[in-house]
Amino acid sequence: MRKTRLLTIISLLLTAALFAADKQLHIDGSTTVGPIGDAFAEVFKHLEPELDITVKKTGSGDGAAALVDGRCDVAMMSRFMKVEEFAQAVENSVMPVAHVVAMDGVCIVVHPSNPVSELTLAQIRAIYKGEIKNWKELGGVDAQIVPVSRDTSSGTYETFHGIVMKKEKMADMVEYVNSNPQAHSRVKSTVGAIAYVGLGFVDSNVKSVSVNGIKPNRKTIASGVYPVSRPLYLFTDGYPELGSVTHRFCTFYLTEEGQEIIETKGFVPLTDY
């Protein structure tokens, strides 16, 4: 008697698990796109409570690797896929398709007390190459510069490395942090620090400097005038089946609600400029 009851409970649980497995959406990737992914996922959870949706923020490179290995349905990326990643994907019969959900500027931030408010790309590059070591050389106070970079799996790093560093190596003394919030908190607490974060992470605790004379804001970023602008992507394996959860998720940025979310998270919506 007891055994039959136990068996019934187990079989019921198994069926429930099977049904739950039917509605799953795994999202992985960029910490920059992360807030958008999180907010979209929250909306979807409200609309469809039975949907099992997970958002992991591990970095663009990790997101790409996860999509290639079939560990996620949607890869959030703050850069385009690299050639090697594409090749690896095709080898695994995965055909990456890019959905551009928003625009973002990589803002160069310094401590609010730092008098320097204008830098050129060449100056920033010299800082990260260790050629300029003191803020005095840039018209600031006599304080050592502490350059802070994102780690190499970050898409923001990739953007910065390509546009600002022109793919040249950074100096050994550059500090590495593994997320936008950490870069933000390092600059907030360190007078001599300089770092780069997505537009959504700039607030009154840090000061974003203008690059080549252009201040990063919605207009300059959307039009690409700001030198360190980039689109943010969601990657899927092929174009998602029309009407599927993945499809609705990847096109949610087109809806009014999606655009509002993108704006409140500090990014620039594509459909409104």
Added chain:
Amino acid sequence: MQGKVIKNKYSEREAADFTRPLLLTPAEDMKGFLTEKISRASLFTVTCVSVLAVLLILIFVLKEGLVFLKSDEAKRFLTSTEWTPTHEANPVYGALSLIVGSVYVTVTSMLIAAPVGVLAAVYLSDIAPFKLRQVAKPVIELLAAIPSVAYGFFAVLVLAPLLQNKFGMVTGTNALNASLILAVMALPTIISITEDSLSAIRREIREASYALGSTRAETMIKIVIPAAHSGIIAAVILGTMRAIGETMVVWMASGNATQIPSPWWDITSSVRTMTATIAGEMGEAVKGSLHYQSLFAVGGVLLVSTFVMNLASEYFMSRVRKGGKG
């Protein structure tokens, strides 16, 4: 006195055995037989699984690592301090700065944690009142239960600004920051095991010392600590392993700059450890690429060093078990 108590306990247990029915029904007999068989088989399986898991990890890490060590890049692995594996044009896999970084924060944290831990254990085992000891030991052991990411946040948000503002360091996320946090994390291990080995020293030894007119301090420093030295060494080695294997905290607190401090005693410069490198880069490394394999080679270096330390601590621990003296 003590012997009597133990004897009583056993006789109670024996008395309980006598009250059981002596004869079992065939069904009960069968049930007992099956339970015995099943529990034996399942315990055997579980043990095999854990041993197998260790072996597989060993083989996996060494296999991938050895592929890297056979490649042309391996020559610079132990000599170059430049670690730029993701650089497109010219990737360099020089793990020397990572190894030095690991050694640096581990040694520094042990220079802090070993004396503090041993002194705390001495206090707890011989000086502290019984009630305080009963409270303090579990509380200290609770330190080990705090997730390392919490320690990491403490390092970044509290300790780093403190080091910068109060001590004028250029950057607060550096070797010292990581070492301080690692020291706190290693303390429970060191205190707990040292305290155990100090308590294991027979009372007669202390009493003999007192009888010869030694003070408490003399007994402690000249008799008890030397007698427990193998246990203390084992405790410090285990603490060192905790520190060298820690990943999250060093990834957040050490600054992750791939450099060897210059001058070498500059404890306030930021360094990067082997564990932090693996944690930070494993996700992005394409499977089977040289970068991926180089991370396994770094893991192999870690594995070998902790293996050697583990053997050493086993050796010292076995000496404690053999006779409670060194």
